[in-house]
Every structure is written in C-alpha cells, then in structure tokens.
Amino acid sequence: MSVATRLGGLDRNSRIVGGIGTVLLTLTILSFLVAPALTGYLAVAFALFVAGSYVVDEENTARFLLFVTTTSTVLILAFITVYLLVNAVPVVREMGLYLLVGSDPFWDTSANTYSLVPMMWGTFVTTIIAALVAAPLGVAGAVFISEIAPGWAREIVKPAVEMLAGIPSIVYGFIGYTLINPFMQGELSLPDYGSLFVTGLVIGIMALPTVVSVAEDAIASVPDAMKNGAGALGATDWQTTTSVTLPAAFSGISAAVLLGVGRAVGETMAATVILGNVTNLPDPLMDVFGNTITLTSLIASQYGAASGLQFSALFAAGVVLFVTVMGFSIGSQLIERRMRQRLGGEQ
Amino acid sequence: MSFDTERSSTDTLVSGDSSTRELVSGGLVALSFASFTVGLLALFQYLPADTPVAGTTVSTLLGAALTVVGTGVVVLGAASYGGLFETEPGHTGGLASAVFVGALWFAVGGLVGAQTLGLSTAWPVVALLTGGVGAAVALVAREDLGVTLSAGLFVLLSGLVVVTGLVGPGWRWGPENFSVVLTGAVGVPVIALFAGLVGAWTAARVYGGFGPQGRQTGAYVLVGTNAAGMLALLVSVVGFIAVRGFGPMTEGIKYGLFWGPWTWFNPPLVDTWVILEGPIVWFYWPFVMEGYTTVGSGIDGILPAIVGTVWLVVGAVALAVPLGVGAALFLTEYADEGRFTSLVEISTNGLWSTPSIVYGLFGLAFFVPRLGNTNSLLAGQLVLGFMLLPLVVITSRESLKSVPDEYRDASAALGVSKWETIKSVVLPASLPGVITGIILGIGRIAGETAPILLVTTSDPFPAEVAGVIQGGFRFTSAFPFVAVPDVNLVQSSSALPYQLFAVIGAGLGENLDFAWGTALVLLLVVMSFYAVGVASRIYFRRKLDQ
Incomplete structure (x- = not known):
C-alpha cells in the first residue's frame, strides 16, 4: 500500500492537521540541529497550532499527537546512530582497519x-x-x-x-x-x-x-x-x-x-x-x-x-x-x- | 503428587529400611550445608580457615565433615546396590549428571596434573582422563552405584585433602600464566563450597531414593540453594551498606522541641505587640541538608547531589511519560500490526538495551554543543528521559493490553468516540500498571551514573546547590506587575550516583565514611522507588485476579 492511498484513507481534516503539524514539528527539530536559538519559537508555534486544532477537531489532533509520540522512539534511535557514526568518522578515516586489528602500541x-x-x-x-x-x-x-x-x-x-x-x-x-x-x-x-x-x-x-x-x-x-x-x-x-x-x-x-x-x-x-x-x-x-x-x-x-x-x-x-x-x-x-x-x- | 502416594505405599511394604536411609542421608545433607555455610564464612574471612576450634582448626573440621559426607554417600550407595535399602535406581545415572560429575573430575585431574605433578602443558591429558573415568562411572554403572561412587569419591577426596593439611593453612600455589597466588585461606573455603554442594546434591539423591524422585530431590536442593543465595546476596549488599553507611549518614543529627514565637501581631487600639508562643519542632540533619564543606571542620553533606537528582528525575519524567504513554496508546489503540509497529517495537527494544554510556556519548555530541556548550541539567534530563522512554512504552503497553476489550466495546456502543473512550475508559483502567512502570523506571534512571557523568556534572564536591529557580513570584510596580522566577536548567549540577563516583575517583582516603553514607542514601532513594513499584504491582495484580 503506497503512502498516497494511505493518506487517501484519512479524511480531509486529519490530512490538514497531520500535514501542518508534521511540517511545524519537522521545522522545530531541524532548527535544533542547525540553529538551536530558533527552536523555542518554533516549538511554541507548534504547541499553539496543536492547542488550536485540538479545540476544533479533538479526535484527529489526538490521533496525530499519539502518532508523533510513537515515532519518537524511532527518531531517537536514528539520531543516536547517526551522531555516533558521524563522530566516529575522523578516527576511522585516520586509522582505518588498525582500529580493530592494530597491535602494539594500542x-x-x-x-x-x-x-x-x-x-x-x-x-x-x-x-x-x-x-x-x-x-x-x-x-x-x-x-x-x-x-x-x-x-x-x-x-x-x-x-x-x-x-x-x-x-x-x-x-x-x-x-x-x-x-x-x-x-x-x-x-x-x-x-x-x-x-x-x-x-x-x-x-x-x-x-x-x-x-x-x-x-x-x-x-x-x-x-x-x-x-x-x-x-x-x-x-x-x-x-x-x-x-x-x-x-x-x-x-x-x-x-x-x-x-x-x-x-x-x-x-x-x-x-x-x-x-x-x-x-x-x-x-x-x-x-x-x-x-x-x-x-x-x-x-x-x-x-x-x-x-x-x-x-x-x-x-x-x-x-x-x-x-x-x-x-x-x-x-x-x-x-x-x-x-x-x-x-x-x-x- | 502421584509419587507421594506411591511412596507411602512402598513405605508400608518395607517399614524401617527407607526411614534409616532417609535419616542418614538427611543428616548428610545437613552436614554438607553446614560445610557450605562455614566455607562461605571462611571465604569472606569472618571465620578464617585457620581459626582454632576445640583444639583443632576450622580447616580440619571442614575436611573431617566432608570426609564423613563422602564416605557416608558411598556407603549408602553401596548399601542400596547390595539391596539393603528399598530404592528405585535407574540403570544409568543420566547424561546430565554424568556431565556434571565428569566436569568435577576434570577439574580434579587438571589441578592435580598442574599443581601436584607440575605438568605445564600435559595437564589436560590427565584432566580428560579423570574426567572421562568419572563421567563413565556415573553413566555406565547402575544409578545407585555410579553416581554415589563418582560424586561421593570426589567429596571424600576433597575432605581428605583438607583434613590431612595437603591443602590447608600454609598452602600456596601460583598457577602458571595467571597473576594470582592461591593460599589455604582461600583454597580451603573454595573446596568446602564446591564439595559441600556436591555432597548435598548426592545425599539428597539418596534421600529421594534414586530414580526420578531422587533426581528431583537432588535438583531441587541445588536450585533452592541458588534462590537462597540470591536472597542472601540482596540482604548482604543492602545490609552491609546500611551498617557501614548509617553512622556517617546520621552523624550530627539534632532535633528537639523549643519554646519559641509562633506568630506576632499588632492589634489596633492596643499599642503593644501580642506574641503567641509555643513549642517548635526543630530538626537538623547535616548529611542531607548541607553541601560539601570546603573549609573548616563541619560535616560534609550531599544536598547538592540530592537536589540534582530530583531535578534530573523530574525533567526525565516530564519528557518520557507523555511520549511513552502516547506511543503505547497509539500502538495498542490505533495502529494495525504491520511494518510500522514492528519497526517501533524493534527500536523500543533497541533503546532499552542501548548501553547508558552510549546515551552519554550521544548527549555529549548532540545536546551539549546546542545547549550552551556546557554540561547542564537540561542535557541530563533529556538523555535520562530518552533512557526512561522505552521502559515507559513497554510497561504501558503491557498494561493497556490487559484492559479487556469489553470496556472499549461498551463505550463504543454508547456512541462515544474513540479518543473519548481512550481518555475516559482505557487510560483510567490501565493507570495502575502505567504508574507502576513509571515508578520502576524512575528507580532505574535515578541510579544511572554514566550519562550524567558525560553531560551534566562538573564539580566533584559541590558546596552549593545548583540554583535552578532564582527569585520567586512577586508583584512589581511595572507592567506586567508580576515577576516570574528565573528557571535556569542550563547549568551543571551534581547527582547522587555521580557523587559516589566522584568520591571514588578522588581517592577514598579520609572520605571513606562520606562515601558509605552517600551509597546508603543513593540505595535508599533508588530502593524505595523499586519497593513502591514492586509492591503496587503485586497489589494491583492481586486485585485484578480477584
């Protein structure tokens, strides 16, 4: 089942909530990666949007929020993997396989x-x-x-x-x-x-x-x-x-x-x-x-x-x-x- | 169950015989356990092996006891083989028992080959030879002869070695290629521990009358000892820390009732102050109310560490609980089993097993540079929250799954929407399980050292509490007329587990008592979370079963 048909299965409201919410949240996370100073404002924007949409359409907003929390474990694991690997690259580039099989001096x-x-x-x-x-x-x-x-x-x-x-x-x-x-x-x-x-x-x-x-x-x-x-x-x-x-x-x-x-x-x-x-x-x-x-x-x-x-x-x-x-x-x-x-x- | 009745029927057929066997073998089991316990005490030097007792030494007594057990077991086995007792031996000792006994004799052969005969490379030959013979005897001969002979001779040999002083006070052996020297003070207790267990196992087998029943009794003795050992481990760790840490922890506590002013006011018309006096309870506990004294001779305290741990736990819970419970709700209530759920499951379990130091590294590379480029409480809260998250997801999910579907159906039948059902039916019903999981998770992260070591701490012996909240709510003359307190989480702080690590790292020396006190407070904090969590789980599970 493609993403398009899956989205098609959701009604219009949930598509709006999910779409705008996802964009705002992605922006928030991205801003933390490149410009942490902006993160606070974007997080507030996301929170305001969610609060407003919860008042208008409780059901779909709740569903969207729960979905976001579910992706958090996957996201965190992905971030841990990426940041470990990225920081390990210099030494791997320098030492190569010596890192794993090297002998004295260790x-x-x-x-x-x-x-x-x-x-x-x-x-x-x-x-x-x-x-x-x-x-x-x-x-x-x-x-x-x-x-x-x-x-x-x-x-x-x-x-x-x-x-x-x-x-x-x-x-x-x-x-x-x-x-x-x-x-x-x-x-x-x-x-x-x-x-x-x-x-x-x-x-x-x-x-x-x-x-x-x-x-x-x-x-x-x-x-x-x-x-x-x-x-x-x-x-x-x-x-x-x-x-x-x-x-x-x-x-x-x-x-x-x-x-x-x-x-x-x-x-x-x-x-x-x-x-x-x-x-x-x-x-x-x-x-x-x-x-x-x-x-x-x-x-x-x-x-x-x-x-x-x-x-x-x-x-x-x-x-x-x-x-x-x-x-x-x-x-x-x-x-x-x-x-x-x-x-x-x-x- | 069925065997109990069967045995009682054999009892009536052959009265006397089996009760003698049970009496003697029961005595041997008791004697074996006595040797085991004394060996344990001797190993930890509470009762050193060379302590004189009634004209002889503990070591000799242990050897004598093991000799008696070994001889007794062999004699009982021979008596059973000779038909003196009514037993139900199998035609073989069984493969598992043979492997077990073979391993014992392998060790004996190896030790004799390496130590007594001094073979540096050929000892495995001797070991394999003795091990093979030991296993073969247990495997080939009828059970009552084979197992008792092979295991009993092992116990007998151990006893003889100790009682003759071959391994006793003054014995020393430094195995080649190992930087260790074994002495009698350790060798004798170790022999007593092993031989005591083997003796108890064999004697229990005789007690059960060989056969399936005998094997069961033998196995239960070993498995039960293991469980008792775990209990003893818990009690001795907690007890030891409590004994060593209680003094330092409670040093300088002062309390009492004092007569003092409660309140005072100046009523109108009467131009004097009216003072209401009464008893005031006063309590001062320096170890948990003070920081580390940098100068002078005051009592060193761990207040900064306690406050740091509280902040870390609060932050981690605030982050992980909404995320974790939300994820568990989505997985149980909304998501269909599929690729997405299994991806989430794999990453949740992956996060659960990720080592804490790896979380620390991640925090060091990800959060610290982005949060003021300094070690901070906030980074620690986020990292600990990430560690807590999988625990909350797993336990909440278990709890949500156990909510009966009838609840959801009944609510849906009333025309209640899904989210409303979750809010007012599913979540309240699963709340005890969710809260229990959170409490246990808090216990785990409160004792976690490695991540905060990398991302939160800086000063090993803080004298001051990290001032997270500066100022308070107050009214001001300028717009907006109220001032909110300044919350600053981007600053380093200590924490209880780190405090203990810092003391060790700085060299214990004069701080040894301080370290024991810190360990006790840490243990009390963590263990009370666990105790509450475990107790509430038992309580709610019992309520659910009713």
Whole structure:
C-alpha cells in the first residue's frame, strides 16, 4: 500500500492537521540541529497550532499527537546512530582497519595512534565471565520461581530479584572497589588493584536479575496443557521441567540470556571503578586476573581529557558497543518471535 | 503428587529400611550445608580457615565433615546396590549428571596434573582422563552405584585433602600464566563450597531414593540453594551498606522541641505587640541538608547531589511519560500490526538495551554543543528521559493490553468516540500498571551514573546547590506587575550516583565514611522507588485476579 492511498484513507481534516503539524514539528527539530536559538519559537508555534486544532477537531489532533509520540522512539534511535557514526568518522578515516586489528602500541595519545583491541578483549573476557555467572544461575532462579517454589517462597524471591535489579551499578562498583579488590590483593596476591575476573563476576551478578525475569516470563508462557500432559503420564515435576517445559521455553530462555549478555556488554560504572583501566592487553593474554580496559570504561575514564582524534576514537568505541548490543537485542527479538509462533498465539 | 502416594505405599511394604536411609542421608545433607555455610564464612574471612576450634582448626573440621559426607554417600550407595535399602535406581545415572560429575573430575585431574605433578602443558591429558573415568562411572554403572561412587569419591577426596593439611593453612600455589597466588585461606573455603554442594546434591539423591524422585530431590536442593543465595546476596549488599553507611549518614543529627514565637501581631487600639508562643519542632540533619564543606571542620553533606537528582528525575519524567504513554496508546489503540509497529517495537527494544554510556556519548555530541556548550541539567534530563522512554512504552503497553476489550466495546456502543473512550475508559483502567512502570523506571534512571557523568556534572564536591529557580513570584510596580522566577536548567549540577563516583575517583582516603553514607542514601532513594513499584504491582495484580 503506497503512502498516497494511505493518506487517501484519512479524511480531509486529519490530512490538514497531520500535514501542518508534521511540517511545524519537522521545522522545530531541524532548527535544533542547525540553529538551536530558533527552536523555542518554533516549538511554541507548534504547541499553539496543536492547542488550536485540538479545540476544533479533538479526535484527529489526538490521533496525530499519539502518532508523533510513537515515532519518537524511532527518531531517537536514528539520531543516536547517526551522531555516533558521524563522530566516529575522523578516527576511522585516520586509522582505518588498525582500529580493530592494530597491535602494539594500542592506545598512544601522544602519537595519535588508536586501536580498540585491548578494549574489545576486556569487554569480551568480562562478558564471558559474566555470562558464565548469570546464565546458569539466572535460569536456575527462573526455574525456581516459576516451577519449583511453593507460594510463600515465590512471594519472597520474585520481589527480591526485582529489588536486586534496582541496586545501582555504581553501588556494585563501590563494593567491588572497596571490598573485593583489596580482598583479591590481600588474599590472592594480585599484583594490581582490580582485575578482569572481579569485574566479570560483579557484572555477572548485575546481569542476573535481567536473565531471571525474562527467562521466568518465557517459562511461564509454556501452556499448562503441555505440562499437565507430562504429569498425566506419571512424570515427576522435575522430569516435566527438564523434558517438557525447558525445551519448549528454550528459545525464550536463550533470548533471556542474550539480553543479559547485552546488559553485561554495556555495563559501565562497575567496570570503570573496579578495573585498572590500562590501555594494554593483559600479559599473558589469558590471564583473567590481569588488568586491562573495557569499551565502556574507556569512554567513562577518558571522555574528560579527550579532544580531536582521541575524542573520535571514543565514539568509535561507542559504535562497536552499540552495534554489538543491537545485535544481541535484535537476535533475542527474533528468537522470541519464533518462540511465540511455535507455542501458538499469545499464550 | 502421584509419587507421594506411591511412596507411602512402598513405605508400608518395607517399614524401617527407607526411614534409616532417609535419616542418614538427611543428616548428610545437613552436614554438607553446614560445610557450605562455614566455607562461605571462611571465604569472606569472618571465620578464617585457620581459626582454632576445640583444639583443632576450622580447616580440619571442614575436611573431617566432608570426609564423613563422602564416605557416608558411598556407603549408602553401596548399601542400596547390595539391596539393603528399598530404592528405585535407574540403570544409568543420566547424561546430565554424568556431565556434571565428569566436569568435577576434570577439574580434579587438571589441578592435580598442574599443581601436584607440575605438568605445564600435559595437564589436560590427565584432566580428560579423570574426567572421562568419572563421567563413565556415573553413566555406565547402575544409578545407585555410579553416581554415589563418582560424586561421593570426589567429596571424600576433597575432605581428605583438607583434613590431612595437603591443602590447608600454609598452602600456596601460583598457577602458571595467571597473576594470582592461591593460599589455604582461600583454597580451603573454595573446596568446602564446591564439595559441600556436591555432597548435598548426592545425599539428597539418596534421600529421594534414586530414580526420578531422587533426581528431583537432588535438583531441587541445588536450585533452592541458588534462590537462597540470591536472597542472601540482596540482604548482604543492602545490609552491609546500611551498617557501614548509617553512622556517617546520621552523624550530627539534632532535633528537639523549643519554646519559641509562633506568630506576632499588632492589634489596633492596643499599642503593644501580642506574641503567641509555643513549642517548635526543630530538626537538623547535616548529611542531607548541607553541601560539601570546603573549609573548616563541619560535616560534609550531599544536598547538592540530592537536589540534582530530583531535578534530573523530574525533567526525565516530564519528557518520557507523555511520549511513552502516547506511543503505547497509539500502538495498542490505533495502529494495525504491520511494518510500522514492528519497526517501533524493534527500536523500543533497541533503546532499552542501548548501553547508558552510549546515551552519554550521544548527549555529549548532540545536546551539549546546542545547549550552551556546557554540561547542564537540561542535557541530563533529556538523555535520562530518552533512557526512561522505552521502559515507559513497554510497561504501558503491557498494561493497556490487559484492559479487556469489553470496556472499549461498551463505550463504543454508547456512541462515544474513540479518543473519548481512550481518555475516559482505557487510560483510567490501565493507570495502575502505567504508574507502576513509571515508578520502576524512575528507580532505574535515578541510579544511572554514566550519562550524567558525560553531560551534566562538573564539580566533584559541590558546596552549593545548583540554583535552578532564582527569585520567586512577586508583584512589581511595572507592567506586567508580576515577576516570574528565573528557571535556569542550563547549568551543571551534581547527582547522587555521580557523587559516589566522584568520591571514588578522588581517592577514598579520609572520605571513606562520606562515601558509605552517600551509597546508603543513593540505595535508599533508588530502593524505595523499586519497593513502591514492586509492591503496587503485586497489589494491583492481586486485585485484578480477584
């Protein structure tokens, strides 16, 4: 269906409201991009027009306004994408592929040489550790809440997990910095303050509530009829869980793990505070008790002093992060859609 | 359910036997959990492994307990195999259990190969060998022999290693290629944790009488421990911060009743002032009522950070709630499922998962140059509003979907227009869910540090509150005779989570107590939003179910 026929479907009033409103709003947004001083006046003009048209034709104005709010998410995502990419262009033009595959020196501000390899390695290692923590424990927690727990236990554990999601990341970082880091240095003789291992562990605990909540939704969406069938065949509850419920909810659970991993990739403050943030690879490479930097903590620890090419390199780090997390997000959505189709309808 | 009745019928057939088994294996489960708990306490150095207890050490006691559990489990398994107990073992331990036990023995083989035998490159061979044997025993032998033997010997071995002092106080091991040195103070508790869990799992399997029932009991023990662990995590994080932060947070609180003037007036005719006096409540809480003292010895406070957080949250809510609720309304009430809705859905979920630091970068590149080229509250409000938006859309949509279609149909049947229906029927019905979602979202953005670090903050230890509103409503002599207060959002400010980050960044040193106090206030603010949100959701859901 073309745009013209769609517009044809709307009556004359709504076309007028929508047309003038869209023009005014577009002008407002454009003015913010090129001449922010004018934005205020245009916004007032838009508001006056909307108010007037609401008095004249409530129905169509409301519809138009709701449509505008709906496009806001798409617009914001588009703006974020564009501004990240545009700001990352200089460093990509300068460094080229060295940005992604470069070797020593990785990050030298005096020589204006930038490679994101240590940061990507740091993010990779911490995310793997975090996933090893969050995935099994999170899925087990979800199974407990939706399948095993008696009523009273569920009433306690479920809100507790939700509260756990509320602890701010800087608080986890603070605990890691003041308690776990000294512990690791004192008891395990770590040479530096902070390590990938502790960071991954803390981030894993932070991603745990996400995995639990989403996986629990997935498990709860398995139709009762399927479980009852297994029960009628004489299976124990646990047999039902492992051989019917979990396989049926498998895609939903993987979506939960993907979302949790996405959270772990983007976790900033805990990594910034706990890690040493040295822009070099750990030596030897596999030393998880060593120190390096993650993509997120690179941005948080260097944005203040950065300018020129270094500033652009931070945006390149942002692009890598953004693309990775988007991949996880879209992947989990595709999986979830497949699961909904397989289980049939909105059950 | 059906198994309970079945088991009671077997109980009547073989009285005595299974109750001995349950008694012994139940005791072993309890002993395993005791080792697990003591191991946890030892790991966090509340009860270090070398603490002397009744002529011996915690370490030795842990080893002894694990030895008992390991031996007991093996003996019980052998007794079941020999027909002393009435059990229902499967002909195999099951693939999942075999993989689990195999992984344990792989770790044992790897550690022995690398540490005891000192093989630098060949240790995987040993590990694979032991792991394979461990898994094979659990897989091939009948369940009551295989699983108990393989898992029980693991526990037994762990116990023996600790009780003989092979791994004990004074033990040190620095694995090659890892910058870490393991000592007995950490090694013993870690062994106790793992072996305790494995012991509890195996003993619970015996308790359930092997077979499907035994597997269920074993799995429930592990899954239940995990859930209890999450509860313990929440309680210990909140409790620890509360204990450390309460002192600094409440330092210098002064309050009391004072006799003072309430009001005074000068009535006509009588040429004296009449003063009404009464008790006045006076309350002074320096930590939340003052800024950071730059000079002198006053108590450092976090008022600027609190005010900053309030402004940020207010602005973000004012931006995100109309946009988010509007989008949710359009998606549920107007839009047909199609390309447009799935595009909106993908971008909403995409915004939800976008890392906070990326929002910060975006704000730094997009808003800061256009809003006075300085870090500002306004930029922070916009960026946090963008972060809040997807949460509001997702939760409002859920809530709108749960409004029954009958409501809409009934309203339409009365001849009410669509927008009127939405305004007066749909939105009010979904309001509890929408508000709950907003409250939870506020909890999340109030604790967000990364974006405001980039776009809002500048001074790590502010003494003054950001003066957003200057002047007040007042009447003036010139047209238009009233002056409205000056609202200036384009100025930098602190915020609670940033305040905590700033203290850490400046080096804790003498500010350690100040940091704990800040952490507690931050946690209280965020957690109270979450508590209210979660509680209201439970309340309204229960009301809906009635």
